[in-house]
Amino acid sequence: MSAVLTTASLRSAVALLVTAAEAKAPILNAADGKLGDGDLGITVSEGWREASHRDLPPDVGMAFLALAKAFQAASPSSFGTLMATALMSAAGVCKGRTEVPWSETSALLGKARDAMMARGKGELGQKSVLDMVDALSTATAGLTEPKALADAALAAAARTLGLFRDRPNGLGRARMFAEKSIGLDDPGMLAAKVMIEALAA
Amino acid sequence: MSAVLTTASLRSAVALLVTAAEAKAPILNAADGKLGDGDLGITVSEGWREASHRDLPPDVGMAFLALAKAFQAASPSSFGTLMATALMSAAGVCKGRTEVPWSETSALLGKARDAMMARGKGELGQKSVLDMVDALSTATAGLTEPKALADAALAAAARTLGLFRDRPNGLGRARMFAEKSIGLDDPGMLAAKVMIEALAA
Amino acid sequence: MKKILNSPETYVDEMLEGLCAAHPQYYQQPESRVIVRTGGTPAGQVGIVTGGGSGHLPVFTGYVGPGLLSAAAIGNVFASPSAEKMASAIRHAHGGAGVLLLYGNYGGDVMNFDMAAEMVGLEDDIATTTVLLADDVCSAPPEQAAKRRGVAGMVYAFKIAGARAAQGGDLAAVTRAARKAADACRSIGMALTPCTVPQAGKPTFVIGEDEMEMGMGIHGEPGIWRGPLKAADAIADEMVDRLLADLPLGKGDRISLLVNSLGATPPEELYILYRRARARFADQGVKIVQPLVGRYATSMEMAGASITLCRLDEELEGLLKAPAECAFWRV
């Protein structure tokens, strides 16, 4: 892992995400199938696949924008649109720079969380991907090294899933299965964990 | 059995036919199901049931007419309409009489056959109820006693079924299953046999 | 049997009651199982009567309306109405100019309509003519075309005869137009699943989870082959090929095309079929005019589709485009 975040880091991240998302698509589809429409695995894997076909310019902000657009076009379902929103918010922060220090990770995640909350009119505590992004932002605060970031993110992801597992879902399609959702992981949170594991590997 | 055909004979005949048709309806439905739309048992049993609810006047011709109308109203499918046609032709022959000698049986059947052929535009030899009525008319020619008529009719019915079993159907819905119909009894012929057995019992 | 109904015995009558209640501007039921056009046949206009079994909506009852049919006699599901009901429909449809009997070529219906025609001829002195629809190419070879059964092609005949009657044509003229429409139509169907006649309570036939049957009729009458479900384009190709084999068409010909669902098959799938069929006719130089895609002649919840072509000349095209309306179709 390079010392700073560059377009090259994004490229290798996307490659890792394509592979992981494809491998885990059936698991994510199944999780979404229990509480929604069963398409989350497709959403995530097609989003990253499309992203992997795009040319990424050296400007890290523009590269994030290209990823956002790819995700939106390929996977316009809720999670895809939220991912695109997160990537778009990162694009805003990184615009005009070819290197972004790892120490900004927590801030980028915080910005992404806020943008996703605005887009989906969701709140924290409703057992959605928002809670995961929030936890990641908190857990990575103050960290500057990729390895430390990865460890903190992995731990936060596992912890957050556990924290919410026995609560009811309050957002998206899963809201309609509130009772049934108790004891089940939120599919969007699971998808985030799959991505973190891929990047931390 | 009385010495002549009267409305009273028709009444007891209808009673026998109601019972037999109801008992054999599943068999007739199944036979029709193989070569047609599977409604023949319902057609025959509902036709006779409705007939059993009608008042039959002493004029044998008018009594036949009442039976014809009942059959038409209750069971307007092919076999029901042909039965109504046959009963209507008997109505014409017997009109104005309260007693009809059994010796006219063969002639009545011959008239019925002709009327049914005209109504259904069918020909003999096409493996339909027409062949059965034709065979019955022939077999009963010259007979004057109920017992002899019954014996002849029973024998003719069995013989005719056997004669046609291995030929293809050429009339009605069964025509479309010509190949498949080889080896199967024509449902309309079977229905006629059921009725003869009821009356001969 | 997974159907929304109260009882098999009341199915048809409750259905007709609901139909007339929902669309009183089109349908009236002066006596049970006889549906007549609201307002009746305009005086001096030729009446058109159809009839047949229930379970095919919009066929038969649904096509009663201005520019279409005058009355219909309705039987139980997939069963002929009685001659008496037909006679009554004819009497109601008679506007003083005689009545055309226009219906599908099914044995029971034919016998009953013939009987009904005799009845009204004798008792009411109403002149009737008959045109049978026999458009299903799979139900008999061309040499025996008169034995074919009537399927979705009926819709074109109803429309064209109805337009001719609305124009003021006499009984002979309306009959001629109906005959011409009947002769111009060819249909072929394919089914994926059976349907269930309420009184029977079980499916009309059994078919494998991955099978289709080509050439099947609208009551589940057997087709020409059964085999693995093919791709939509291959299905459309075979259907178009068989229609063209029966009625060769070429450059400059004009047809209307009906891609019809047998019931459960959704319009999405019909449009996929239409897309290919249209391309195939375009390849032949055949122009499609006023295509119909939807549920026009059905078998309750049967899955499957049929394709009907109606070859047009100037007269038929004009009649097809003339105004008409009922609860299921409007031109």
Added chain:
Amino acid sequence: MKKILNSPETYVDEMLEGLCAAHPQYYQQPESRVIVRTGGTPAGQVGIVTGGGSGHLPVFTGYVGPGLLSAAAIGNVFASPSAEKMASAIRHAHGGAGVLLLYGNYGGDVMNFDMAAEMVGLEDDIATTTVLLADDVCSAPPEQAAKRRGVAGMVYAFKIAGARAAQGGDLAAVTRAARKAADACRSIGMALTPCTVPQAGKPTFVIGEDEMEMGMGIHGEPGIWRGPLKAADAIADEMVDRLLADLPLGKGDRISLLVNSLGATPPEELYILYRRARARFADQGVKIVQPLVGRYATSMEMAGASITLCRLDEELEGLLKAPAECAFWRV
């Protein structure tokens, strides 16, 4: 999966191609997945754009037409279209007087339409307003009515907003009419069978051979109870009772009623339901105006039905009766 298609991947695009080929007088596809009214929005008229997943024909695309919608963005089966496609539909629909976004309350659709509205606001300076349809009474209690999902009630909102736009109303007026229609509608659905999303290849849910589910949504979202299939009248009674509990009606009230098939359920069964529902409203002194019975908002081959009521005042009734046409409906 028993469907007539070529491949799950081409299902939506081939369907749209067939739709536009069959009805060029109504639908044009200037770019993939964007269907616009042939001839465009008349200059100076407010545009109305809808959008959502495929698999619901006539919803969404089918309702593009004069007196109805200006354009629709189409997603994969049961999946939101992208914000880009929506933005494109908005641009096509803009006749200089702004665009109303009128669609069902589903999370993905809402996020994408919001994003699209931001895009056209920034890039093209097009004013947009949004009205969400949330008519399904079973999807959230009355206190959380804004969380309800949009089902067949959309059809009334499309019609009423479309009529107001055709009258020349400005964006605020068209938005107000749409909002009023949305507020006036309540729906409830029940399903007998699932359907299959082509790309998933297996049914959306599993249900017993003798079971029904009350309150189910048009993508198979869970309802309020599942149990043995009831008689038609009992089904209609429960649906009417639940609608009335949510929107009490009484003597003198006027409504339109839509008895809608989810796909496979044939019109025969809809009329049996209509017969009972109508009697129930008549008992309350409620008058039904311009009822709709048929397939207006579907889930491909799902069996089941929904009932929607739209409470009318003079304005809404006038707008409902105004002329409108598309390939699936004509007023």
